[in-house]
Structures are given as C-alpha cells and as structure tokens.
Amino acid sequence: MKNYLKLVNFEFNRVVKLFTILLGITLVVQMAGVIVQSREYLGRANEKMNEDLMSKAQFLTDYGQISFAHIVRSVWFLGPIALCAAGVAFYIFLVWYRDWVGKNTFIYRLLMLPTTRLNIFFAKISNILIMTLGLVAFQLILLPFEALVLKWMVPDDFRNDMGVKETITSIPELTIIIPNSFVEFVLYYGAGLLAVAILFTAILMERSFKWKGIIAGVLYSAMAILVLISPVLLQELVLNGFFYPMELFVIEIVMGIIVLAVSIWMSGFLLKKKVTV
Secondary structure, eight states: OHHHHHHHHHHHHHHHHHHHHHHHHHHHHHHHHHHHHHHHHHHHHHIIIIISOOOHHHHHHHHOOEEHHHHHTSHHHHHHHHHHHHHHHHHHHHHHHGGGOTTTTHHHHHHTSSSOTHHHHHHHHHHHHHHHHHHHHHHHHHHHHHHHHHHHHSOGGGEEOOOHHHHHHTOHHHHHHSOSSHHHHHHHHHHHHHHHHHHHHHHHHHHHHHHHHHHHHHHHHHHHHHHHHHHHHHHHHTSSSOSOHHHHHHHHHHHHHHHHHHHHHHHHHIIIIIOOO
C-alpha cells in the first residue's frame, strides 16, 4: 500500500501542471462568460428601454429574465468543461506513452521498482480518477461564486435566481459530470473507470506486441464492449424481454465487474511477463 501511494503521488506530481492549467482556464473563461453575458443582457435592456422606449415590463415579456442556466448553456461555460474532458482523454494515452519517450526510457525505472508491477497500473488509473474528480469538485466549488457574480451584476427585476442544484438538473450536459444521486455517481464514474481500464489494457497490448498488439488491443476492446452489451442484445433479440429491468441492470453490473477484473488481470500479466523497453 505504501508503494502504491508513493506511485500515485509521483504520477500526480507529473500531471500537476496540466491539471493546474485546466483549472485556470476553467476559472478565467467561465468567470469571463458570466461577466460578458451579463453585460450583453444589460446592454440589450438599456438599448431597448432607452432608445426604443420599451417599458421594463414589455422588455421582460419579450426577452425574459436572465438566469444562471442561460450562462451555463453557453460556450463560455461548456467550452472549458469540454476542454477538461479532452485533456483527461488525452492524458489517458499520455500517461503510458510518455514513459517510453527519450533516450533513457522512464518505464525502465518504473518496472524495476521494488513493488508489484500491477501497482503501476493502479497508480496510473487512480491518478486519472483523482484528476477527473478534482476537476469536477473545482467546478462544483466555482458554481456558487459564478451565480453570485451574476447577482452582483444584474438587478433583481431582470434576474431569475436559480439554486446550484436546480441549475445542474436543468442541463443534461451537467448531470453527466455532476450526477443527481450517489447511485448515479457510482454508475457514471464506474463506467468511466471501466472504459479507462479497457483502454489501458489495449495500450499495454500494443506496448507488448507492437503492430500485432494494435490488432489485439482493438479486438480486446471490441470483445469487452460485446460482453458488456450482450445481456441487452439477448434480452431484445433472443429472450423477448424475459428479465425485469432491475434484473437486467444487476446483470449489466456483474458483467462490468467481470470485464474490469479481466482487464486488471490481463494488464498485470502484460506488465509482469510481456512489457519490455
């Protein structure tokens, strides 16, 4: 456990610059979006009421009040989230391939550490999870402050106040990264963890067998996906709805656990027996 925690800390220190940059971009762009969109709304209100002599009531009838949900739906808000997701996806591949870069490949030192090689796999996948949850936690912390900036800038009459939870539930894109319940949290992030484990196994196959490993990795990924969706296919095409929804749900969870266990075992085997520098 001590060696595993040391590896997790070491891996996080290697990604902390990327992590900090993503946090900074999220903070700056989203705050700028709140300010810019609030000013645009107020500018439109001033233009209509002062130049076109429209009453406040008529303006609110025609254009409505601004709410935090309007800002969250904009590219100012969703853009940084998409960038963070892309950054994490990029790092899923970088976390392995960078160890082979350079004249003195770093993977050699990792493989020679006095600990089970499977700890390398666990440390890297844990780091992906920590990075993802850290970005989500930062977003949750940021939301109330962004809503507060909106309140400071827009008068009460022109503003429809929404709580953070209400804002999240009203936007499907946000409920994916910020689930509404603990069960959804476990399911969404468990599925993400499973996807990363499958990708890691495919990458290790490529690292172990080169060009043949690419084919093996693609086949393994396809096989894993087929195993995961097989209960649904059987339910729809063969069994004619034999299982109740809850039974099918439990079967899918069991299949996911099996695929995760196989991916971890396969990755451990490749790291121990096949991966070379």
